[in-house]
Amino acid sequence: MAIKRQQKLATPPSHGAGTLTATEYLIMHLLVENGGKEMYGLELVEQSKGKLKKGTVYVLLSRLEEKGLLKARVELVESAAIARRLYKPTAPGYKVFTAWRGVAEVGGLRGVTV
Amino acid sequence: MAAKPKPKTHEINSYDEKDAAATVLAAGLAISEPQARDLVDAILRDSAGNKDVKATLQRSLDDLRDLLAKIPVPATRRRMIRAATFRVTVRHSRVWRFLFSPPGSPMLAIARLIYSEEKLEKIFLPLVSDYRLEYESAARESRLKAALTRLAYWWRFLEACRLDKVYSLLQMLKTLRDLFF
Numbered sequence: 071m072a073i074k075r076q077q078k079l080a081t082p083p084s085h086g087a088g089t090l091t092a093t094e095y096l097i098m099h100l101l102v103e104n105g106g107k108e109m110y111g112l113e114l115v116e117q118s119k120g121k122l123k124k125g126t127v128y129v130l131l132s133r134l135e136e137k138g139l140l141k142a143r144v145e146l147v148e149s150a151a152i153a154r155r156l157y158k159p160t161a162p163g164y165k166v167f168t169a170w171r172g173v174a175e176v177g178g179l180r181g182v183t184v
Numbered sequence: 185m186a187a188k189p190k191p192k193t194h195e196i197n198s199y200d201e202k203d204a205a206a207t208v209l210a211a212g213l214a215i216s217e218p219q220a221r222d223l224v225d226a227i228l229r230d231s232a233g234n235k236d237v238k239a240t241l242q243r244s245l246d247d248l249r250d251l252l253a254k255i256p257v258p259a260t261r262r263r264m265i266r267a268a269t270f271r272v273t274v275r276h277s278r279v280w281r282f283l284f285s286p287p288g289s290p291m292l293a294i295a296r297l298i299y300s301e302e303k304l305e306k307i308f309l310p311l312v313s314d315y316r317l318e319y320e321s322a323a324r325e326s327r328l329k330a331a332l333t334r335l336a337y338w339w340r341f342l343e344a345c346r347l348d349k350v351y352s353l354l355q356m357l358k359t360l361r362d363l364f365f
Contacts, residue, residue: 112314124314124336125343132306133351142306154313155306 090170093130096121098139098167099174101159108143108156131157139163199258201248204265205241211269287319287334288312291341298345307344311337 090098100117101109109117111127122130134140134157141160144153159167206220213220227241255261295308315337323330 110314111310112317123340123343125311125340126347128307128310129344129347129351131310132303135306153309155310 090166093122093126094134095167095170095174097127097130097134098159098163098170101140101157102164102167106158108158110145110154110156114157128155131155134163139166196258196262199252199261199265201245201252204248204252204261205245207262207265208244208269211273288315288337291315291337294341295345299348303348307348308341311340311344315340 096118097114100114104117111131112124114131115122115124115127131140131142135142139160140157140163142155142157145156146153202224203217203221205224206217209215209223210217210220213223215223224241227238230238252261255264292304292308292312295304299308315333319330319333319337322333
């Protein structure tokens with residue numbers, strides 16, 4: 071029974087924009103758990119405790135943004151003289167994350183232990 | 185009959201300020217040291233030449249004479265002048281400037297060549313922003329930490345490029361699959 075339930079949950083809730091990889095799920099988890107507040111890349115890396123890499127986090131965030139699961143806002147950092155992007159989940163982002171949470175809870179997402 | 189010991193090529197009997205100037209000139213003009221030494225002699229000898237060049241060279245020779253007086257061994261003199269020349273040359277070369285100053289600009293320059301403006305904005309500008317902030321705090325602590333931060337961010341830049349290429353490839357395969365199957 072438990073195996074059947076796990077198999078059912080381990081099936082991706084949807085394809086394409088609704089598909090999440092383990093690291094993408096981790097990013098969504100950190101953002102949702104932050105109470106929907108905006109976070110920037112470095113903050114996500116720090117809070118992931120080494121699970122996310124500084125070099126790849128922006129590629130993943132960019133992909134999630136393209137899927138419409140996150141939205142970004144640009145903030146100017148005066149000391150760096152450059153713009154920094156702040157991210158927060160969108161309404162579809164919350165939906166997809168909730169759907170995938172069940173999969174992650176039964177270990178259907180490889181490498182996700184949040 | 186005992187074999188005659190070969191003279192060691194790196195051993196030199198004398199290394200004066202003119203030789204030191206020749207070492208510096210050779211590095212700057214990309215010529216051999218003997219050629220540079222001839223050039224030094226020619227400039228000093230030629231009274232009809234450019235007087236400013238001659239005066240500058242004379243001042244440099246005076247400085248070098250004072251410096252070399254502190255180093256008694258000719259081989260050590262040459263080694264130290266060569267090392268110093270190498271450092272100055274590398275530091276002022278285009279490659280060095282491109283790679284190491286200011287933080288993040290070379291990465292953005294490379295990314296601009298390869299990627300679209302959208303990707304630059306979404307991936308590389310935030311990466312460089314983090315880099316500059318981290319570099320600033322590292323530079324306040326020590327030069328070594330700042331240098332390590334530079335290296336680490338170059339690695340992260342390559343990681344970002346690699347992952348993006350992997351995703352682009354997967355996207356292309358998916359498009360092809362949708363088209364044909």
